[in-house]
Structures are given as structure tokens and as C-alpha cells.
Amino acid sequence: MRSILIITLSIALTGCFSNSRSVNQLQIVTPKHTQILVPSTARPLVPQATEIRLALEQQYMSWAGTPYRLGGADRSGIDCSAFVREVFGDIYNVQLPRSTDEQVTLGKEIARQELKPSDLIFFKTGRTQRHVGIYLGEGKFLHASTSRGVIISKLDNPYWKRNYWTARRAEEVVQLASL
Incomplete structure (x- = not known):
């Protein structure tokens, strides 16, 4: 009853x-x-920090294990910039540029110690290769790894620490992408 x-x-x-x-x-x-x-x-509304963290965790649960595929943009395979684009589209209702080189030009550059959840973080992983992820907080970030697909990694991992390049504030990225 x-x-x-x-x-x-x-x-x-x-x-x-x-x-x-x-x-x-x-x-x-x-x-x-x-x-x-x-x-x-x-302009799109920017959720509060706790909502952002929850939304990012939900995105991770939805995408976890999706394999990496260069040029891929769906759950059968996705690359890092398409993954960031999909997550920002779902959370902020904006359309980011497709490539990492275009995404890194959006928003204000911020120092590593100023990172907040949903900020974009960029890495130089080769002479011309770039990688992008989304900061989760507590030294972790969400991204589409070339070797393991969509995962959460630690920024203090020697590989990511060595290849860290720059970061962009999410709120400004969202504002610029919505223009």
C-alpha cells in the first residue's frame, strides 16, 4: 500500500x-x-560550485570508459576536445569550439593554484600535440585519455605535472562561447 x-x-x-x-x-x-x-x-546561467561538481561527477559516470578516438565525438569513441565540448554543452548549454587549439584561446588564463571545478586545463603532450581536460577539484581532472578513454586523473601525476601548460576560467569560457 x-x-x-x-x-x-x-x-x-x-x-x-x-x-x-x-x-x-x-x-x-x-x-x-x-x-x-x-x-x-x-546568457547561459552558471551553476553554483557544488552544482558544478555534482554535474561533472554525473558527466563522468555517464562517459566513464568511453574509448578515445581521434576525431571521435560520441560514445563509441571521443577525443579530448570533443569530450570537453560535450560536457560544457550539457552543463552550460553552450557550444565550445571543436579543437583544443581553439578552446585554449577562450577566457582568462589562470594560475594552477587558482583552479576551480570546471576550469579547463591544457597540456603540451608533444611537439605539436595538445590535450585538454576539466578540473574537478582536489587536484583531479576529467578527460578523454588516449590510452584509457574517459577517466579521472591526478594533476600531480608526474606525466601531467611535467606537461601542464595553462588553464582557463570556466565562467569566462562560457560567456565567450555564448556570444
Whole structure:
């Protein structure tokens, strides 16, 4: 009987949410899955730090184990810049440029000790090769690794520490990408 009551309440509450939107509004789904309708001319909303961390963890759970594929842009195989583009599209509702070389030009450069969750971090992994990931906090970042696919790595890993290049503040990347 109690299960029937819970199911009935769930259905009733679900019915309160609407997926419709007017032509002048943009629907933004925050990491807590709350729908916010804002004028389409407004810039995307930037979630709070705890929401960002939760959203990044959810993205990781969704993409974990997806293999790396140069030029790939879906769950059958994805490269680092496409992965960052997909995650930022899902969390911030913006479309980042496709390549790492283009992504590194967005936003303000920040020092490594100033990193906050969702900031973009860049590495020089070869003479002309570049790599990008998303900072999670606590010295960890989310990325599409060439050897292990979508994983979480530590910035203090000797390889990543040696190849660290620069970082960009997420909020500014989002603002520039939404223009």
C-alpha cells in the first residue's frame, strides 16, 4: 500500500513539470535537473560550485570508459576536445569550439593554484600535440585519455605535472562561447 502511495505521489509530482517553452525563452537544465526558463537573449546561467561538481561527477559516470578516438565525438569513441565540448554543452548549454587549439584561446588564463571545478586545463603532450581536460577539484581532472578513454586523473601525476601548460576560467569560457 505504501509503495502505491509513493508511486502515485511521484506521478503526480512529475505531472507538475512542463517541457513546453515559448518562442522567446530558452530552457536551461541545471545539474539538479531543475528547468529554468530565461529570455533567449540572456546568457547561459552558471551553476553554483557544488552544482558544478555534482554535474561533472554525473558527466563522468555517464562517459566513464568511453574509448578515445581521434576525431571521435560520441560514445563509441571521443577525443579530448570533443569530450570537453560535450560536457560544457550539457552543463552550460553552450557550444565550445571543436579543437583544443581553439578552446585554449577562450577566457582568462589562470594560475594552477587558482583552479576551480570546471576550469579547463591544457597540456603540451608533444611537439605539436595538445590535450585538454576539466578540473574537478582536489587536484583531479576529467578527460578523454588516449590510452584509457574517459577517466579521472591526478594533476600531480608526474606525466601531467611535467606537461601542464595553462588553464582557463570556466565562467569566462562560457560567456565567450555564448556570444
